[in-house]
Amino acid sequence: MELLLKEDVEHLGVRGDIVKVRAGYGRNYLIPKGLALMATRANVKLIERxxxxxxxxxxxxxxxxxxxxxxxxxxxxxFQRKAGENGTLYGSVTSMDIAEALAAQQLEIDRRRIVLKEAIKALGDYEVTVKLHRDVAATIKVSVVSDAPKPTTPDEHPPAGESVAS
Known part of the structure; x- marks a missing residue:
């Protein structure tokens, strides 16, 4: 089945290309999603215009x-998350969490454009790729820290009986 692409389809082609696909893929996915049209003469002329x-x-x-x-x-x-003593998170940081945090900063990104091979499951600093366009990818720095309060050391508190001057 020959189809004319109305949108870019990853691993298939870019907008305006005429591609050959299996009938089921075209009829059941590409055409109903509005990603392609049948490659008729009229549609080809329409796309050329x-x-x-x-x-x-x-x-x-x-x-x-x-x-x-x-x-x-x-x-x-x-991101502040609960973590065990060895730095493993109770839960994880997913692409949905990253998309929500970006939306809070008025940066609307579809979570499917955030490239995470697997969810972040440990404390630390990470670089996460966001595919914005077929030619443009950005990198976000993600830091995952523990939400538990840091244990205090004797150096941080004044000795008993002494006051701290403000």
Missing amino acids: ERQRLVKLAEAELAAAQSLGEKLNATTLT
């Missing part, structure tokens, strides 16, 4: 993605 608009749209999307990428590269997120 829209190609100029699509080029301008692609340039605008790329510029927006690069601008957002610069903001994300400067972003550091800190």
